[in-house]
Amino acid sequence: MKILQIPTGGLFSDGINSFIVEYVTAMDKSEMDIRVLATNNAEENTLQRVKESGCEVVSIPYRKQNIIKYFFKLFRYIAKEKIDIVHVHGSSAIMSVELLAAKLAGCKVRIAHSHNTICENQRVDQILRPVFDKLYTECFSCGQEAGKWLFGNRNFIVIPNGRSLKKYEYNQKKRLQYRKKLHIPDDALVIGHVGRFNEQKNHKYLIQIFYEFHKRYPKSYLVLIGTGDTVTKVKQQVTELELENYVIFIGAVNNVPDYLSAFDVMLLPSLYEGLPSVVIEWQISGLPCLISDNITNECKITSLVEFESIETTPETWAKDIVELKIEDRNINKDKIFKEVRDAGYDIDEDAKKLKELYESLYSFIK
Template identity: 30%
Template sequence: MYKVLVFGITENPGGVESFLLSYYRKIDRTKIQFDFLCNTHARVAYEDELKALGGKVIHIAMRSKEPLKYRWELSDFMKEHATEYQAVWVNVCSLANIDYLKAAKKYGIPKRIIHSHNSQNMDNQFRKILHKINRGKINTYATDFWACSNDAAEWFYNDELLSKVVIINNAIDLSRVAFSEEKRDYIRKQYHVEEKFVVGNVGRLHFQKNQMFALKIMQHLVKKIPSAVLMLVGQGEDEQKLKKRAEELHIESNIIFTGVQSDIGGYLSAFDLFLFPSKFEGLGIAGLEAQVNGLPVISSYGVIPEELKLTDNFHFKKLEDGAESWAEAIADYSHQLNRTDPETVEKCFTKAGFNIDIEVRRLEKLFMEKE
């Protein structure tokens, strides 16, 4: 059995967590097994399913809250268990912390993979400085360099490493987020929006995802489409700020905060249009899932990688055009909304390398190959 120690699962069911779970569900677990090292003693996203699939979930203290305990628990675990693993796979959005790779090298895990999932700094200035410092050190500790997109690779790695980078597509299990008329009716009835024009966004409530801009868009959109509502699926540190801002804009009755939801396919089915105004993305799994569901998507141009566009229903728009211009574009799209049919979705995603059933075989080979 080839065993991989995976870092990247947190308490929040975000894009990285969804990516890892998608591959873990599909990988040949008779040959390759994942265990998950988590930087928290709290329950993490999808913990029950990770265990049901055969993975161990190892909790250690959070570095930011208990730094000494964190170092002791990380070292203690690696000292005792590192020899059980053929690879460590570190999935992060920043190089501010490379302790897991350092410990993996010290205690003898032969294949040490660093995987970039973002294309800009989303942390404070101190962590930004740490990221820049560790860019110059990462070659000392990692043996393999992966990224979710070319943009994510260029931000993470120095020029001399770029030739070594392997792009791992954020492939999707098409069936899990496919459109469902039944789920659409159920969720729209649950939130009393059966006759509404539902604009949706899925993601952490965080400045990166730019939901504040989405609220400004809604301020203008409700003047054009009075029945419009914005459904925000997720949780995060900006939640209270967003609720307060909605009240200030007098659109609180047009904004629905659903919190974290497990059935993303169901919520996507309930939407009429997917709003994706992020300030930056490594790639953007939410945008991929929306396209699988067939949804029209309007996404920020120049900051979200262009390779995210896989169907003709995906539209780019510049953030600097302003909220009113975005609202006008959405109002225009509302007159010609059609979901992409499943056959076209499967063809586009398979051709572009985003069909999990195909891509998981490639991942298996990457794990098993020698350095």
């Protein structure tokens, strides 16, 4: 059984690619040949994670650079390799590009997987919806809201953004080690954020929140993990607010769980999200999370998550951080793990179920 995973935005360190890597790493790949599509602009960090998972990386030109060339390269590859299942990950009907290439290439199982509750180019999305609905054979979603956004009243299957409990488990030794590495005092309060630098993640507002909090709590730091188009602007904002000594830019890393152990609170003031996998990871690590109320409450699988509106002032968010309950993560660990398992976000179980789905779909075409 040959399966091609296609992240439509390219192979970067974002939520969609994190989903793909977590699943293909945890999955029993016997009698399965899983490949992941990359582009010429693929991020080296994410490429390495895919290769380490035991999957082949397929490189073709980036869709946004030359969509015609991208389409025909993809079509020829699927046809030549006789791919059985194409699993397309995205946020809109623009996935029609990949789904059409797969259909014309003779692929009989074409999965459209919704990872968000909105998209950047809504006009193109609306134009393509009628075509899109005729191209996919199966529809998956990261959550109920993301599924309704893209598939409406059609039946869809929710595939949770499962995570390894062991991998994201809080580690006191790592906490001390990484605080030392970042030159952060043991008694400082550290706010963290993991996400691609783009308009959706609302980093400008995030920095304003930290600015207000830092005025109230000078012994505080903000650590930002990720890369992206807006990182230069954000660094400039940090300089203008004279926060250079307290805001740390990490870039893209393969060991996010190690850094999570060093943090105390997580912020996610996004403009929109589907069901962000990072919030699941943060909860597994026992971290209190303050997130935008634009984000679905489906991601609140423990008592660690609180919501706030991005229509309020940064001062309001700063006050909310002060009021967050920060518990002993070692003592709280077993309780959190049980809540995560009960909510269906244990990757070991989730990967088994996804493999069973693939096998069931494959059996119908053979």
